[in-house]
Amino acid sequence: MKHPSHIKVGISIGDMNGVGIELILKTFEDARVLEFCTPIVFASNKTISFQKKHFNSPTSFNGIDKISQAIEGKLNVLNCWKETPNTEFGKPTVESGKFALLSFKAAVEALKSEEIDVLITAPINKQNIQTDEFKFPGHTDYLAKELQGESLMFMVSDSLRIGLLTDHVPVKDVSRHITEKRITQKVNSIHDSLIRDFRIGRPKIAMLGINPHSGDNGVIGEEDDKVMKPTIEKLFSQGKMVFGPYSADSFFATEAYTKFDAVVAAYHDQGLIPFKTLSFGQGVNFTAGLNRVRTSPDHGTAYDIAGKGIADHSSFQKALYEAIAIYRNRNEYEQLSQKPLKKLSHKI
Template sequence: MKKESANIKVGISVGDLNGIGCEVILKTFEDNRMLELCTPVIFASNKTISQQKSDLGINITFHGVERASQAISGKVNVVNVWKQTPEIQYGKETAEAGKYAIQSLKAAVKALQNNEIDVLVTAPINKKNIQAEDFNFPGHTDYLAQELGGESLMFMVTDTLKVGLLTDHVAVKDVVENITSKRIRNKIDIIEKSLKIDFAITKPKIAMLGINPHSGDNGVIGKEDDEVLRPVIKEMVSNGKLIFGPYAADSFFGSDVYKQFDAILAAYHDQGLIPFKTLSFGQGVNFTAGLNRVRTSPDHGTAYEIAGKSKADPGSFKEAVFTAIKIYRNREDYKEISKNPLRKQKTRASQG
């Protein structure tokens, strides 16, 4: 039986306590209408959330529980992950803040694995202070890929723009050596599957951006586009996929060509994220496609410069919650349609 919206449990890791994570979380659920859409479950502690609430002047009530399975619909629930009282130093990078960010994330992921929550929304972490003997990952994505199963893709999404990354947290000097035919096929497969299952797009069109300036200018500025990208694109097109490119990245977004596609695959991090954040900053969502469970996060970082000042805009975090719920519902619908193809035909007939 499909869950009512309010019964979808959204697990939330608080990220860096010295950043704006708790602020955007609490501001999001300060609006009681959000409780009609989902049941929020924050992984932290009553004392920590009370302190952040007081420091930031946010008017919100919450319900403390020991396990996510005890969360109550219609309330903001806080799972007591730790009993200590962390020292909060807004705007500062501290090892202590990193330690509690990891504890929150691990507890939320465990609850997701145990089906105590339905989706996961992660507040921003600091990639430096989370490093530890038992947590040696460049960020959320790699850790979640290990814990949740599946092959991950960093997918930045809005309703009208979706950008996936062929390589993500890789130094620019190492980008080319990380781009292989196997990786290109894999990432395109993940994007196509995600567009169909997570976003209900029946025949997705995907654009691939070139690696070099002007996609190599026929080998004058690099041979990778001709020798690596084009053959894979040609092969995948022959297998029935709607893949186009490689397109010169410098004019692709400015000329609005991107609007002709359901998603774009960028060759490396900044090639995709600079235009994405320019066009949608504050409303974009970082979705980890390819995993067996749904995880989203806002499109910004810890924002130490405004932490503790009650200046943070919760817009992107709120969109991350909305997106997680939509994807969860789309996946449930896809499962039902897969079990009962006649339902799909009836739906199309009723729409016609």
């Protein structure tokens, strides 16, 4: 396993008209953060310099033209373009979408080729990043295509972990996406991630019902009785500690979530509303189930405060620490799995 300071952290800048670069600069103002990793920002010297000057940031950086030139103990900026893009804080433009995509794709390629160990993605705008070569509702779906494994949107904080059965799916289409196959695949991904990435020996997982009151025995929809319950019972019979479905409207208010290692929500807002209410600013979006580690802050581009110098970098910093911790946990788990302790032989 690599020494912590040798872990190369790739960072995509997101939409430069949002708060992404501000978060990066603020995170690395504290030089002690550099003791944990070697950060590499996929952008350009000019792009970072412009915002460094705008925010009067004391953060220094080292410009490089290839990743092998990265220096430990420094914030490194990999020059991915020669142009000088026009920054318009608070406005999603075609240009800011173009460079957000350039940064993200370059970082993903480096992740795939193992030139970086983990990836932190600053927030993008899901509309202006769309092109003929990028037709995805977000980072997660693109990563699922480019990397190995089955991706899972896993929101994590110190007190709560929420996985989603469906993520960027219209509410009207949610129920038809929730099948025995999908439930099984997502629960297995969460179960494996809790063991590999968070080092939890025997995870306990709670499932939230699809309908209000989990369908009230078929009075408010049949999906919970016909799909959710039988699948949960099947998973439990296979040795996984999976329970539910629980009525989502009271599950968090009664703090029932504290009794579980993870909660599985049926759809995006069912999981994200309680997560952001309980953990906003301290939460992390982790793409579990893939062969590489990627995290991001739990918020968007924040155009309303972009350029004002008031963005809170707590979630971005948490995403950085979480990625490093997951990477180390995963490495340790894989090493232990590949090299089981030899039985001691005793002479009689």
